[in-house]
Amino acid sequence: MTTTFPPSSSAPPASNSGGLMAWLRKNLFNNWLNGILTVAISAMLVWVGMSFLEWAFTVAQWSVIPANWQLYFVGRYPNDQYWRLWAIFGLVAILSGLSWGILARNTAQLFTKTALICLGLLGVFGVIMPAPLTSRLLFLGAVILLAAAAWGGRQLGHSVAGIGRWISFAWIASFFVVMWLLAGGFGLESVSTGNWGGLLLTLFISVVSILLCFPMGVLLALGRQSSLPVVRLLSVLYIEIIRGVPLIAILFIGQNMIPLFLPQGMRPDNVYRAILGLTLFSAAYLAENVRGGLQAIPRGQMEAAHALGLNPALTTMLIILPQALKISIPAIVGQFISLFQDTTLLSIVSILELLGISRSILANPSFIGRYWEVYLFIGVIYWLFCYLMSIGSRRIEASLNTEH
Amino acid sequence: MTPTGDREERIPIWRDQRFWNIAFQVLALAAVILLLTTLFGNALRTLQSQGRQFNFDFLGNPASFNIGESVIPYQTQDPYWKAFLVGLLNTLRLIVVGFVLTTIIGIFAGIASFSNNWLVKKISQVYVELIRNTPLLLQLFAWYFGVIFGLAGDQPRRLLRAIFITKRQGGGVFIPWFTGEPVSLTSFGLLIAAAIAAVVLWRWRIHVMETQGASGQPQAIALAVLGIVSIFLFFFGLAWQFPQPTEAGGVTGGLRMSLEYAAILAGLVFYTGAFIAEIVRAGIQAVSKGQWEAGRALGLDAGKLMRLIVFPQALRVIIPSLNSQYMNLAKNSSLALAIGYPDIYSTASTTFNQTGRPIEVFILIAATYLTINLVISLAMNSLNRAVELKER
Missing domain, CATH: 1.10.3720.10 (MetI-like)
Incomplete structure (x- = not known):
């Protein structure tokens, strides 16, 4: 940390000549202070790594993970109804594969090295995961479905024009199918939200909250930028008040005040109240992210739209919003990532999502004190999802970038 | 829609942007007020049916719960x-x-x-x-x-x-941490004074260097002395415990x-x-x-x-x-x-x-x-x- 260099995009490419020694000298031992720093940090890292490995292989008791495998992923969902969850998993795998194939229809290669590595990792996970044989086979089947659907999607994308719109419809339709399969009714045995749990519940709550808060956030952002004083004032009030209080206070409203505000006898489900709280909270933050995008659109765009004879609503819908949303994609996805992480707060209001179910596992006398094992395990799960979302955001950003 | 002559045709009201601006705002306001009055009306009804009221009088009642840590003296009977x-x-x-x-x-x-x-x-x-x-x-x-x-x-x-x-x-x-003894407090005050003096000296040094072309060496020496004194004060004057x-x-x-x-x-x-x-x-x-x-x-x-x-x-x-x-x-x-x-x-x-x-x-x-x-x-x-x- 003795010297610094500027971020240089136009710097000459790093030369590969010289090999390992030259690289070491340039990056780790370019002066004596850096040399000392490198040695000290390496020693520390080795010590940390050794202690961790020692802990992981001698002290840690990993049995807390396989023993509660189902709990982490689906909570107390009834055992005999698991096929419904597998159906959902398969459906999502097929749709993801199709979307992937269709989006990648114009690239040189569908199964790039990265894609193959990811599929391989999924496959390895399916083989080694500590679940019954049928679960592992079903998981592997879903991975194969994903790959097959990707291949099929690529073929479809080449032969059928406008397939992209159909896949969007399919996603929307699949949401209702998923809801039906999850909750039951209409011929299926109904499973109350109290039995949903673990990663399943985390994903359900995040997806529904994201879907709901997005339109609300966009509307609030438009309201805040509106030329109508009343609309602007109401939007500003909402956004600033919500952003001024912690999420846990909003969940407090959801838990304790919503039953009060609704007509007597109407008491919505715990999970739906939590979704409402998360949505109301995230919409205010999302509005600020979208506002950033709206402010970046030059005035000329709006004037040009007026000159073309578009009315304000059409100007917003066709000219301003598409550009503004494109600019704010990184911020919006960032907000989705924090919403996903914020679902952990629901464990405080006794909803058994992934962290909540982990806490109840840790409260089980036979697993007492196994904190690190459990926290590392679910930490990896959270990290994976957030990391995937941020990679996805970078991909979308790159594919929408029309500048040269 | 610009007026073209003396006998300008009036724009029908549903095509007038000004009308819609006002109407939209009135509608938005009405919707929010309706929502809030419904919600609070329900809340008040629920509270009344349970014999509760909306006021802050309870703040004076004894709290009767324990708080693990506090910087001010607090007892369970406190309000x-x-x-x-x-x-x-x-x-x-x-x-x-x-x-x-x-x-x-x-x-x-x-x-x-x-x-x-x-x-x-x-x-x-x-x-x-x-x-x-x-x-x-x-x-x-x-x-x-x-x-x-x-x-x-x-x-x-x-x-x-x-x-x-x-x-x-x-x-x-x-x-x-340092003890709260007088010698420690005095050292603390001196350290703050030294920090302020250092800032003043530094500014003075820049000033004379810029305006008079002076070397600024006397100020630099003063700064160094101040630094050494501060280090001594920090380690020995604060009476670390x-x-x-x-x-x-x-x-x-x-x-x-x-x-x-x-x-x-x-x-x-x-x-x-x-x-x-x-x-x-x-x-x-x-x-x-x-x-x-x-x-x-x-x-x-x-x-x-x-x-x-x-x-x-x-x-x-x-x-x-x-x-x-x-x-x-x-x-x-x-x-x-x-x-x-x-x-x-x-x-x-x-x-x-x-x-x-x-x-x-x-x-x-x-x-x-x-x-x-x-x-x-x-x-x-x-x-x-x-x-x-x-x-x-």
């Missing part, structure tokens, strides 16, 4: 408002210390990502990616149940030679932090630090390349280049975003509830459980956090004005 005050002070104690520590960590990690030592750069990146992609609450649990409870045993354990940690009754994390284990198995001396406080402080500081590191990194990246090159052309070494040229300009980008990170830290401090540190949200939540007054308690919570955020915002805005580009 609710005092319990709130204790919680508020605990929150402030947490976030003010948190601001200082997280800023230090964030700036270090942010600058480290520009280091030309590959290891330092990677560690900074891994830290940021790891922290930002895992939930804060999980991190807090890991700090509290994993780190703190992993370290704290019934017997005091010594860490880094001078810190003690124990979970016995009245235990906690003990760090070296090191915690010592007692024979009974406890620890005396030093500054005691409760385990809960230490855990939530560590969690918040490292979490927010990662976000600040990203902001610092982006801020430094925003300084145009020409500035770096000009600085190097002037013959500045890398340290001076960062300190004199790049960082002051980066600050203009950094400070507005820091504002929201400080606000996030303040809001996230409410997660203290999850590990049992009695902050304002935690005491308010207990109050609600005892009194069953959701609306009043929520108003108190919301007002507290809104005020805290407003104060942070005002402070950061005035700081921002100090560093922003003065255009003439």
Whole structure:
């Protein structure tokens, strides 16, 4: 940390000549202070790594993970109804594969090295995961479905024009199918939200909250930028008040005040109240992210739209919003990532999502004190999802970038 | 739609944008008022049917719950408002210390990502990616149940030679601190005076160097002397008190932090630090390349280049975003509830459980956090004005 260099995009490419020694000298031992720093940090890292490995292989008791495998992923969902969850998993795998194939229809290669590595990792996970044989086979089947659907999607994308719109419809339709399969009714045995749990519940709550808060956030952002004083004032009030209080206070409203505000006898489900709280909270933050995008659109765009004879609503819908949303994609996805992480707060209001179910596992006398094992395990799960979302955001950003 | 002649045809009202502007606003206002009156009407009806009322009188009643730690004397019979005050002070104690520590960590990690030592750069990146992609609450649990409870045993354990940690009754994390004796306080005052004198001397030195072309050597020598004196004062004048284990198995001396406080402080500081590191990194990246090159052309070494040229300009980008990170830290401090540190949200939540007054308690919570955020915002805005580009 003795010297610094500027971020240089136009710097000459790093030369590969010289090999390992030259690289070491340039990056780790370019002066004596850096040399000392490198040695000290390496020693520390080795010590940390050794202690961790020692802990992981001698002290840690990993049995807390396989023993509660189902709990982490689906909570107390009834055992005999698991096929419904597998159906959902398969459906999502097929749709993801199709979307992937269709989006990648114009690239040189569908199964790039990265894609193959990811599929391989999924496959390895399916083989080694500590679940019954049928679960592992079903998981592997879903991975194969994903790959097959990707291949099929690529073929479809080449032969059928406008397939992209159909896949969007399919996603929307699949949401209702998923809801039906999850909750039951209409011929299926109904499973109350109290039995949903673990990663399943985390994903359900995040997806529904994201879907709901997005339109609300966009509307609030438009309201805040509106030329109508009343609309602007109401939007500003909402956004600033919500952003001024912690999420846990909003969940407090959801838990304790919503039953009060609704007509007597109407008491919505715990999970739906939590979704409402998360949505109301995230919409205010999302509005600020979208506002950033709206402010970046030059005035000329709006004037040009007026000159073309578009009315304000059409100007917003066709000219301003598409550009503004494109600019704010990184911020919006960032907000989705924090919403996903914020679902952990629901464990405080006794909803058994992934962290909540982990806490109840840790409260089980036979697993007492196994904190690190459990926290590392679910930490990896959270990290994976957030990391995937941020990679996805970078991909979308790159594919929408029309500048040269 | 411009008037073309004397006998202008009136625009039908449904095509008049002005009409729609007003109509839309009236509709929006009416909808919001309707929604709010329905919600509060329901709430009032529910409250009345349960024989409850909306007022803040309960604040004078005895709280009759215990609070684990408090900076002001507090007893169980004290009224609710005092319990709130204790919680508020605990929150402030947490976030003010948190601001200082997280800023230090964030700036270090942010600058480290520009280091030309590959290891330092990677560690900074891994830290940021790891922290930002895992939930804060999980991190807090890991700090509290994993780190703190992993370290704290019934017997005091010594860490880094001078810190003690124990979970016995009245235990906690003990760090070296200075005693409140007169000599220590005097030294503290002298240190502050020395800091002010150093700033004055530094300005004076720059002034004479710029305007008179003087070498500035006398001032530099004075600064050096001041520095040496300050170091002596710091180590010997402050009367540092090191915690010592007692024979009974406890620890005396030093500054005691409760385990809960230490855990939530560590969690918040490292979490927010990662976000600040990203902001610092982006801020430094925003300084145009020409500035770096000009600085190097002037013959500045890398340290001076960062300190004199790049960082002051980066600050203009950094400070507005820091504002929201400080606000996030303040809001996230409410997660203290999850590990049992009695902050304002935690005491308010207990109050609600005892009194069953959701609306009043929520108003108190919301007002507290809104005020805290407003104060942070005002402070950061005035700081921002100090560093922003003065255009003439």
